[in-house]
Amino acid sequence: MPFLGKMSGSARAKAPTYERYITGPVERFDERDNVFARADLFRYFGEGSEERRRYYAEHPELRAYDERTAGLPGLGRFAGAHEWAYAIPFEFCRDIASERFVDGEPSDTRAEVTPEEAARLVRRRGRELGADLVGAGPLKESWVYSRVGRSFGNAPGFEPWGKPVDLSRHQHAVTMAFRMDHDLTRAAPEFPTVVATALAYAASAWVAVRLASYIRSLGYSARAHHVYNYRVLVVPVAVDCGLGELSRAGFLLTREFGLGQRLSVVTTELPLAHDEPIDIGVRSFCERCLICAENCPSGAIPLGDRTEHIGVMKWKLDAEKCYRYWHAVGTDCAICMSTCPWTRPHTWLHRAMSRLAAVSGPHQTLMVWGAKLLYGGARRPASRRAPGMESLRPTRLDAHMRAMGVALCALLALAVWAAVDVARTGTISLGGAIPPGAAIQLGAASDALWWTWAGWTLLGVAVAWTFAAEREPRASLLSALFFGVLSALGVLALFAVAS
Numbered sequence: 001m002p003f004l005g006k007m008s009g010s011a012r013a014k015a016p017t018y019e020r021y022i023t024g025p026v027e028r029f030d031e032r033d034n035v036f037a038r039a040d041l042f043r044y045f046g047e048g049s050e051e052r053r054r055y056y057a058e059h060p061e062l063r064a065y066d067e068r069t070a071g072l073p074g075l076g077r078f079a080g081a082h083e084w085a086y087a088i089p090f091e092f093c094r095d096i097a098s099e100r101f102v103d104g105e106p107s108d109t110r111a112e113v114t115p116e117e118a119a120r121l122v123r124r125r126g127r128e129l130g131a132d133l134v135g136a137g138p139l140k141e142s143w144v145y146s147r148v149g150r151s152f153g154n155a156p157g158f159e160p161w162g163k164p165v166d167l168s169r170h171q172h173a174v175t176m177a178f179r180m181d182h183d184l185t186r187a188a189p190e191f192p193t194v195v196a197t198a199l200a201y202a203a204s205a206w207v208a209v210r211l212a213s214y215i216r217s218l219g220y221s222a223r224a225h226h227v228y229n230y231r232v233l234v235v236p237v238a239v240d241c242g243l244g245e246l247s248r249a250g251f252l253l254t255r256e257f258g259l260g261q262r263l264s265v266v267t268t269e270l271p272l273a274h275d276e277p278i279d280i281g282v283r284s285f286c287e288r289c290l291i292c293a294e295n296c297p298s299g300a301i302p303l304g305d306r307t308e309h310i311g312v313m314k315w316k317l318d319a320e321k322c323y324r325y326w327h328a329v330g331t332d333c334a335i336c337m338s339t340c341p342w343t344r345p346h347t348w349l350h351r352a353m354s355r356l357a358a359v360s361g362p363h364q365t366l367m368v369w370g371a372k373l374l375y376g377g378a379r380r381p382a383s384r385r386a387p388g389m390e391s392l393r394p395t396r397l398d399a400h401m402r403a404m405g406v407a408l409c410a411l412l413a414l415a416v417w418a419a420v421d422v423a424r425t426g427t428i429s430l431g432g433a434i435p436p437g438a439a440i441q442l443g444a445a446s447d448a449l450w451w452t453w454a455g456w457t458l459l460g461v462a463v464a465w466t467f468a469a470e471r472e473p474r475a476s477l478l479s480a481l482f483f484g485v486l487s488a489l490g491v492l493a494l495f496a497v498a499s
């Protein structure tokens with residue numbers, strides 16, 4: 001099983017859940033066709049370059065979109081004085097993306113390890129280096145790009161644009177997930193979200209390079225794949241490694257972080273025991289939930305059924321629409337990520353809810369309604385004058401949250417006090433604060449009922465407190481209201497029984 005620490009417990013599946021949707025032979029994807037590689041044709045290759053000429057001779061239908069997009073202002077333009085916060089991590093990713101960092105010769109001396117030992121070693125090293133989730137699985141040829149698409153204009157040290165990709169020497173993959181900062185991504189689509197992306201990518205790049213180097217030191221060939229030098233489609237590889245499932249939004253969805261992570265991969269010849277893929281109910285949850293699609297400002301996420309793409313039935317993200325919106329807003333948007341009900345801080349409440357959500361069934365529909373009610377409707381469109389990092393400093397909202405925390409703690413103390421009273425004296429006198437004549441005599445209601453009431457009240461306080469700590473005022477107030485009303489009705493019913 002993947003090294004997930006306390007986060008483990010996912011439902012293991014015999015085969016990756018996407019396999020049920022494979023309609024025929026899966027064609028390898030040509031990296032040159034993705035929107036970033038096409039943008040590179042304008043950014044790094046000259047007007048009359050052979051690469052540009054060749055590409056649009058084969059894909060004349062894409063030229064108009066690509067030319068229009070290339071003329072748009074870039075990402076980060078609203079960052080102001082905080083530009084460094086995302087620019088430096090991305091520069092770092094580029095600095096360690098050339099072949100001499102991601103690949104190399106293995107050591108002459110080969111360590112003799114069993115596949116199980118090797119998998120354990122690699123997982124432990126990945127975690128030590130900073131990965132939040134690590135899984136090992138097979139490297140399937142279908143998920144290897146057919147040709148190189150990103151090379152910074154054939155910069156020295158990078159494999160040239162259009163070169164066929166051959167990873168046949170590697171049969172195994174290690175996928176690592178890096179949690180994105182929740183406070184930054186919840187600002188989506190404003191500027192802080194792109195900082196979260198950059199930081200997670202930088203961590204994922206650094207750890208992948210270090211892990212590949214570690215495996216080579218054991219005497220086995222290994223190559224890192226990270227944001228500026230992927231040779232594989234990371235999402236299906238991550239699914240094969242048992243980290244999560246493919247979602248409607250087109251990203252990997254994990255039970256731990258929802259859509260809120262970035263991925264890197266190490267492919268290797270080191271024989272590794274594979275983790276089993278998981279089934280956490282994402283297919284059926286995404287069928288019932290349209291939150292990301294309803295909130296997507298560009299309409300890039302399909303509201304309808306899966307469609308066939310390179311031999312797989314899937315919800316196909318319209319990358320062109322999405323990418324154009326990035327340019328409009330000046331960030332990588334991430335509204336889908338931040339509105340997905342699975343993308344929540346890793347609190348006890350989220351863990352409990354994600355366990356329930358991972359079981360396919362009609363209750364998932366109720367959970368979607370609950371998420372809409374608790375977290376509110378559509379996100380506002382970006383202001384186009386995105387706030388800087390100062391938006392994350394304590395605000396009046398934080399002050400309100402603190403006040404609510406104090407109030408909830410007071411409620412908690414009262415509930416505990418009342419429960420102790422009940423247990424000790426059979427009355428609620430709050431340690432004598434209520435005069436003996438006015439003390440509530442409980443008599444007829446059983447202790448079990450009182451403890452149930454106290455437990456319910458405590459659960460309500462804990463839920464409302466957790467939402468407050470997550471800075472979700474609406475969810476905190478609604479849950480306090482829900483538990484509070486039922487708690488008050490419960491206590492009235494118990495008094496009625498007692499009298």
Ligand code: SF4
Nearest residue numbers: 296322333334335336
């Ligand atoms: S990043 Fe924004 S535009 Fe792109 S799919 Fe997600 S919500 Fe839509």
Ligand code: SF4
Nearest residue numbers: 247248286289292340
């Ligand atoms: S928002 Fe809903 S539909 Fe979209 S990925 Fe998350 S669970 Fe699936």
